Amino acid sequence: MLFSSLIFIFAFLPAVLAVYYLVPRSGKNTVLMLSSLIFYMWGGVSLSVILFASILFNYLFGLWINKCERGKKVPLVIGIIFNLLMLGTFKYGNFLIENINHLLNLAGINPVKDPGIILPLGISFFTFQSMSYLIDVYRKETPVQKNLFYLALYISFFPQLIAGPIVRYHDLAPQLLSRKESLSLFANGVERFIIGLVKKVIIANQFAIISHEAFSIPVDVLPQSLAWAGMISYSFQIYFDFAGYSDMAIGLGLMFGFHLPENFNFPYLATSIRKFWKSWHITLGQWLMDYLYIPLGGNRKSNFRTYFNLLIIFIVCGFWHGASWNFLLWGLVHGAFMSIERLWLEKNVLNRAGKIIPALYTFSIATFAWVLFETKDFEHTKGFYKVLFLGNDSMLGSNYLSAVFKQNFLLIAIPSVLGSFGFFRWLNIKLTAIMPEFASQPIVKGIKVAVMLIAIFTITLLLISNTYNPFIYFRF
Template sequence: MVFSSLIFIFLFLPITIFLYYISPKKLKNLTILIASLIFYAWGEPICILLMVFSIILNYIMTLFIHNFRYNKNISRNIFIVTLAINLGMLAFFKYFSFIIDNLNMLLGLNIIVEKIPLPMGISFYTFQILSYVIDVYLDKVEVQRNIINFGVYVTMFPQLVAGPIVKYSDINYQLKNRKRSLYKFSEGIERFIIGLGKKVLIANNIGIIWTNIKSLDISSLSILSSWLGIIAFTLQIYFDFSGYSDMAIGLGKMFGFEFMENFNYPYIAKSVSEFWRRWHISLGQWFREYIYIPLGGNRVNLITQFRNLFIVWFTTGLWHGASWNFVFWGLYFGFFIFLEKIFLGRFLKGPLKFISNLYTILVVIIGWVFFDIDKLGLAFSYLKVMFGFKGNPFIDKTFIYYFYTNFFLLIIGILCATPLVSELYTKLKQTRNFKVVLFINLTLCAILFLSTAYLVNQSFNPFLYFRF
């Protein structure tokens, strides 16, 4: 089940909200837990057993870690076993086939394995569990003794399958003492509708451009068509993922939770480092807090810094998918971040300041080629077309057709990817004028109506981060 589906919007969500608000306070978390398990099991009923196992296992193991905290040897051993089990499950379901394929290639073997289905959202909820286990071991948070509350933390459907990745320390208090109000609920509805519009009206429609262009033979593409395709994907993945995060944050508000912001207009960044402080913020903070800083972060010599960045960006790429294109994509960004740390960052703030955003956008767009084209050879071939190294024509009918038929959609996408529209919207809300408030509410109703109409007739409704 996805948020941008009619069954979720008009059946699952209203029923869940109704049951949640009529439940006594002591049973509200149980209501969310049951609803979350149903949400998760809707498309993958077998995988629910894995999730329940993860909840019970980590609940028990962290209690042991806490109870033996004064005996460091026992506590450390339990901690290591717990990490190994969680990472082992992630590795088996997400990377087992990838590992076997590479062993076959390197050693000339012919091991045949069945394709293992990837449980929805396993990368996200595994990272949430790991942050809790690590923080309990380091005595940064109190162990959760209520298994229902712990289950809610792991399975909460608003952010279960695609984040934001919520740390236990950020939500512990809310699990027991969150505040609900009509104003907060209305804020949640507003945020959900905005996210729905970003996903359905912008991401889905712009995504069709990239899907169609990517399916063409590379030799038949023009330079402008190749650029139009990857720019369309650049907008699609932003509105797809940030739209989902908006919906998740909005749903959280409806149930009294406050989740962290996951995007902050990354395409206005003036360096690759800044881009990653604005893109998928919760994931970046997770890697920084649980991998980069424990390795020494910036407080080490240059060679060790390079090693730390290599590890972080290798794992960042691998986290996104069991494929070498994702690993290359991660290391590609790590390379530019390292350059910015040693010298390039100073130039981007000084002599090159006037082209810093252009440089960042160019690096990011090239990065998206490696992200979405899963074969590195094809990705490099596509880049050669983009930069005119394969002798392809400069312009063709494909570009003319997709550019002119989607011109206004592309302009809307570009504008909405900057703070301009959001700032105007905020200023209008702050006027508190009746006519302005009415106009805003009618606009939100129109977005909901149009999104519903598109969902009724649209078969193209993927969510890009579901595969992670």
């Protein structure tokens, strides 16, 4: 069930909210638990067994770690291996067999049968959350949860179950036990949810029209102009798609009285790849920092070891996103630029070049790297980059690009691009400085409500006409 679907917006969510606010305090978590299970099982009852198994086994591993006065590392290692095996089997099983079959074909041996493993939704996210819980219990950074119900609700909490933000147990646990709902918090949640819907349905899906066309056409007939337009469009598509989902997740949390962590902070304004990862998918970057980079030694050892650690975490980051060599290469690109920046580029060039040039540098690196996300394999990737820089003899030409760009595209694209680079945040700061009570004026509040209603109406029309597609990060 998608957040950006009619059944979720007009049936599931209103029903859950109604029951949640009608039942007494003691029953609210039960409503959330049942709602989360229904939400997840909507995508397939059989695959829900994986989620249930993850909950049960991580609960038992947590108790085991807590019980051991000595040798706590043994149950921790077993628990981590269990989670990685589960993730590896369902996310990387097909990829592994595919590569084994490639080697067998080279050796003239009959290939292994394709297992046809189906990827359970959200497995990358709830597996990382489960592992962070076990590690935090081992480090004594959080008390073990002895009540299976509360751990199950933490792992399966539907606002962030499918695509994050990745929430630490010690951040959510206190809110499971005690939280305060309020009308203002609920209103903020609704507003944030609608903003996320706008980013996804109205903005990201418009950019998707261009990017899908560019990446679907065979590279031997792909016009160079469309390749550039498609690559840049995909860069904005993936930002608004994922940031929109995160906004919706955070908004849903607020509606139920929860405060989920922010996941984006204008990443395309970042003046280095290092800073990009402090503002893009913030919760994943922090997870990799706390549970992989620092345990590996971080930057506390030799320079060689620091660069090695950076490459390791970005290899993991790449494979976390998907089971293909393209994702590995994408991770290596980011890791390589992080290392180059640390070595000399950031200190000697970027920090002395103002803000515009470093921001353009970061946006360019991120955008060229996104090609690896959307191309099918190395051959497609190589061909796409070749068209970008060398062009080809395609007869489609600029007229084809003009046909792809619909008249209303620029009306959405231009303000969206400005927004992604923080223009409206800057404008809001300036207006607030000039008129401190600007946002609290009744007419401004009325305009905001009207805009929200128009947005919901427009989104509904778009969803009825089926002009939407699943979130990109649902694939991960």
